Amino acid sequence: MKSVQGFFLVLLAMFSFAAQALMTANNDLDDIESLQRGAQYYSQYCLACHSMEYQRYRTVAQDLHISKQAMRASIIVDSQVHWSEPMQSVLAKDNMEAWLGVAAPDLTLAADQYSVDWLYTFLHQFYRDEQRPLGVNNLLAPNIMMPNVLEGLQGSQSFSRESDGVMALMPTNKGMLSQAEYDQLVRDLVNYLAYTTEPKQQVRSELGLWVIGFLSVFTILSLLLKKEYWRDVH
Ligand code: HEC
Structure with missing residues (x-):
């Protein structure tokens, strides 16, 4: 009996640790402006490497009320691309594999695969690590082969193990955005990823x-x- 109790206590401790380790995104799928900004940030910072095969530019425009001009101005990065096409990454997968050793996964369903809070935390926890080929590492995804593409905005961080064994990230260089501005940018980005995972949720519940x-x-x-x-x- 004791050991059963002990087992559940350990389980509980593990769950609460896992829950504490993630930050909360507090995103809002009804916030259309946040989704519009998120779509733009995605094209600007992620689409170079990460395709969104199950999402078409036109669908994004219709669902998020973005005009054709605005799509052309800030979301469809390649002027050759027709807007009825799926969102392909700019870099070819083979080139990326040659360069980084891995291809970047498609992110259409990322919010389902990782959870919104996981993604929000992930984009906060890159840090400088000279041992790694790209000079960066990530607390949530150790030894990941993705460059820290948002470092210029967030600023750089370094990793330190406190005396009590707690792992912490310390800011080392300031980025272009304040902490609150960076949080909002990441919130918009993951909000957009939550939308692409379930774009027809609204329609489906009405149906x-x-x-x-x-x-x-x-x-x-x-x-x-x-x-x-x-x-x-x-
Ligand atoms: C320069 C190319 C590049 C850019 C730009 C880029 N990534 Fe990545 N990303 C990668 C690669 C390569 C991987 C796979 C790394 C691995 O498996 O080690 C990856 C992996 C990921 C993963 C999976 C993490 C895991 O542990 O499985 C997520 C989520 C992700 N990227 C999100 C983003 C987001 C959001 C952006 C935009 C802010 C972005 N990436 C921009 C190259 C990129």
Whole structure:
């Protein structure tokens, strides 16, 4: 009995540690302006390497109410690309593999794969590490082969192990944005990633209501019909 209790205590401790280790994104899928900014940041900072194969420029424009001009001005980075096309990465996968040893994964479904809080935390926890080929590492994704593309905005950080064994990141150089501005930029980015994971959520729940309505009417009709048939039998 004791050992069972002990086991659950350990489990509980592990869960609470895991929960504490993640920051909270506090993103809002109803905040259309945040989603619009997120789409723009994604094109600016991520699309060079990470495709969004299951998302088309036109769908993004329609869902997020972005005009064709605005799409051309700040989201469709390649002027050759037609806006009905899926969002391909700018760099070819083979080039990236030759350069970094790995290809960057498609991020259309990233929010489902990693959770929004994970992504938010991940984009806060890059730090300088001279042992690594790219000179950077990440607390949440150790030894990742992704350059710290937002360092200029966030500023650089270094890793230190405190005397009590706690791992901490210390800012070493200031970036272009304040802490609050950087948090907002990352919130917008992960908000956009949450949207691309489930772009038709709104439509689907409305459709669901229609389906339920139809089934209810259909059920009542068939009950009435059944009554009608059995009346003659009895
Ligand atoms: C210069 C190319 C490049 C850019 C730009 C880039 N990434 Fe990456 N990213 C990579 C590569 C390569 C990997 C795979 C690294 C690995 O597996 O070690 C990766 C991995 C990831 C992962 C998966 C992490 C994991 O542990 O599996 C996420 C999430 C991610 N990137 C998000 C982003 C976001 C968000 C942006 C834009 C702010 C971005 N990346 C910009 C190259 C890039």
